[in-house]
Amino acid sequence: MLALRNRLQKGLEAKLDEIYINGTMEHHLPNNLNMSFAFVEGESLLMGINDIAVSSGSACTSATLEPSYVLKALGVGEDLAHTSIRFGLGRFNTEEEVDYVVNRMYEVVSRLRELSPLYEMAKEGIDVSKMQWNVTSAEH
Amino acid sequence: MAYSDKVIEHYNHPRNVGSLPKEDPNVGTGLVGAPECGDVMKLQMKINPDTRVIEEAKFKTFGCGSAIASSSLATEWVKGKTVEEALAIKNTDIVRELSLPPVKIHCSVLAEDAIKAAIGDWKKKRGDEAEAK
Numbered sequence: 657m658l659a660l661r662n663r664l665q666k667g668l669e670a671k672l673d674e675i676y677i678n679g680t681m682e683h684h685l686p687n688n689l690n691m692s693f694a695f696v697e698g699e700s701l702l703m704g705i706n707d708i709a710v711s712s713g714s715a716c717t718s719a720t721l722e723p724s725y726v727l728k729a730l731g732v733g734e735d736l737a738h739t740s741i742r743f744g745l746g747r748f749n750t751e752e753e754v755d756y757v758v759n760r761m762y763e764v765v766s767r768l769r770e771l772s773p774l775y776e777m778a779k780e781g782i783d784v785s786k787m788q789w790n791v792t793s794a795e796h
Numbered sequence: 797m798a799y800s801d802k803v804i805e806h807y808n809h810p811r812n813v814g815s816l817p818k819e820d821p822n823v824g825t826g827l828v829g830a831p832e833c834g835d836v837m838k839l840q841m842k843i844n845p846d847t848r849v850i851e852e853a854k855f856k857t858f859g860c861g862s863a864i865a866s867s868s869l870a871t872e873w874v875k876g877k878t879v880e881e882a883l884a885i886k887n888t889d890i891v892r893e894l895s896l897p898p899v900k901i902h903c904s905v906l907a908e909d910a911i912k913a914a915i916g917d918w919k920k921k922r923g924d925e926a927e928a929k
């Protein structure tokens with residue numbers, strides 16, 4: 657199980673930059689991996705991998721636009737809070753399945769980063785987490 | 797989450813993804829939303845200064861499928877319209893077209909705001925000249 661989880665983590669880290677593990681690796685369930693994929697929103701990620709069962713770390717489906725309070729407690733920054741995906745591994749998962757997930761994640765994250773204004777800004781050298789955002793009053 | 801076929805279609809084949817040169821005096825840029833809210837839309841338009849027709853529109857969005865679809869649809873709708881016609885687009889039109897559920901209505905509001913922000917930016921760049929027309 658741990659080997660599979662490590663395979664997933666190493667596979668993703670090899671293919672994608674700006675991805676972060678949420679929570680400490682020391683006290684971590686061996687079947688769980690929660691990662692943030694910067695510049696890509698979690699729910700849109702889920703739509704792209706609809707043949708894989710994972711969950712998004714954001715609370716988009718509830719009436720509030722607030723991100724997961726657990727992630728917040730783990731110290732995940734606000735700009736990364738909506739970019740998190742939780743991978744849960746079971747004892748019937750295989751190496752092939754892990755490799756498949758790695759490749760699909762790479763495809764979808766790359767595609768969505770091309771669509772992302774935050775990725776564009778980051779590539780231009782703008783620190784997205786330090787920006788002042790123009791949130792319209794209509795939203796609140 | 798029940799996504800309508802149209803939302804899925806826009807998600808899989810978004811229209812007009814990309815950027816226009818911000819420095820171009822005929823380009824208006826609207827950037828709305830915030831990462832902490834999970835939705836950021838950048839909508840740009842190239843507007844003919846004489847006819848006030850929106851000749852080109854591009855978008856980039858950080859957000860859920862409904863947000864991507866709303867902004868993709870917005871670029872489709874504004875192209876070929878005059879500035880005044882584009883300003884008349886209401887978020888409710890987007891909700892209806894994409895069959896957005898109540899929890900996703902804010903995505904359509906953001907898209908409407910993005911259209912207005914882009915046009916506002918263009919007007920500002922032109923100064924009083926545009927207002928006088």
